[in-house]
Amino acid sequence: MRDFSLDHRWLSINTATVRKSRGVDLPLTEIIEACASRGIRAISPWRDQVAAVGLDTISKLVRTLGLELSGYCRGGMFPAADAQGLRMARDDNRRAVDEACELQAACLVLVVGGLPGALAGKPAHKDIALARSQVRDGIAELLDYARSVRMPLAIEPLHPMYAADRACINTLEQALDICDVLDPDRPEREGHDGPAALGVAVDVYHVWWDPKLKAQIERAGKRRLLAFHVCDWLTPTRDLLNDRGMMGDGIIDIPLIRGWVEGQGFAGYSEVEIFSTDNWWQRNHGEVLDTCIERHRRAV
């Protein structure tokens, strides 16, 4: 297992973490410059943050600064209430793949969606099995395209508390079952041990509770472990979405899980992803990034 205590070369910042500085939206260009000036070598930006500045601008900036993208957030949201909605999701996901390619991201992260309309508080139906089947079909179709442009897709199982409105893939086991069906893992045929075309993003916040976590990380193996996200689970958790804690402030044994992931050969970034309406988003982004660096050294 790598020693993180000496430097922060394997720290990546998911740019949602500093989406706001003192409660005010912070442009992605400023986020990137603040990361680069601290020797942070990788980021994972959100599509809306890229779009607000412009894909070309961001693409040039990250190349100029030599930043890597540990992932691109995000594709997914496959389920829809009608054929038109399904088509719109398909088209939007192809654009997400194209953007990820332009930004040379390590993978496109998929938050797969839940019951159509539920995120807006108006679920179209209660059939989670149907949503799951639309997710599987949506990933299958997107995978054909992503494979053709060599952009790995990382299914991110979300915590079961998001099953209704954000993602109906809720365990690593469930995500890997889809990988098995859509992208049977045959490295010997593909002649390499690089990233699989379809794999998973392991976010400790979403999976720490899972009694089968260690076994499923081992099942995933190096080629399907495309991303590793960190933050912490607070007790109490005051909000279902915007109360993700800073590493070390909660109860997740992050080094234990990182050890399992690295035990499979994963050697990528630890990506910090914090949504925190009342806490970190109210602070100055420089302070937040400095804290991420410090906690990456001693709590990841």
Next chain:
Amino acid sequence: MRDFSLDHRWLSINTATVRKSRGVDLPLTEIIEACASRGIRAISPWRDQVAAVGLDTISKLVRTLGLELSGYCRGGMFPAADAQGLRMARDDNRRAVDEACELQAACLVLVVGGLPGALAGKPAHKDIALARSQVRDGIAELLDYARSVRMPLAIEPLHPMYAADRACINTLEQALDICDVLDPDRPEREGHDGPAALGVAVDVYHVWWDPKLKAQIERAGKRRLLAFHVCDWLTPTRDLLNDRGMMGDGIIDIPLIRGWVEGQGFAGYSEVEIFSTDNWWQRNHGEVLDTCIERHRRAV
């Protein structure tokens, strides 16, 4: 599958549902009388509500009124930070079994506990594997006693969002793995098909999201399906604990899950358990009970 549309003979009220009337604590005696006066045949009371009035009083009252107990809430909270804490949990759980016997409850429901201290916001450690091992040992010890007095124990897997502070058993599969170890199911040896000594309480709120739910309900089978709890998952859910919805107000396909449970031969009560600080607890308890009856007929 039983037809619930004609009457509410299979409705049970978990008394937390009307713990407050218009925001004020309601004594269990009044709850019981309000249930009985509406032809509700079963309840599931909480220990603190019983203690506030007195076990003898409640015991006599339910016998006089001919009420059944679909369960008794609750034993569990096994993990502790030291030997004294473990002993206290053991002793308290034996008392819970005794009370359940006195009240002739169908089972004692176990909310098994999480990281010691986490519920008070001061977790003693981050080792969920240790907590899980203490849970297994605690259930094993309690089971010896419960078996001797013929009180079935129902492990209630809680939603993964409660893994840190309330229950580190979070899926039906995990609960049934414990049943397999501690109480191998051998009806032919025991010579009956009545309730197992150790089984599960299936609460739709906690398990609806689980992609393996149907398979695990089938695995449980009739003897281990000791209780069936209903409410609904709201979108959005505004609070991790106190925003359980009334059946029909959320996105859980309750009849689908009830069909799976009854498909195994379960013929017990559907127990309504709602915690709702801002909504149902602010209303008059009579209105809440009337709504439970109406929703039991058309949404369960």
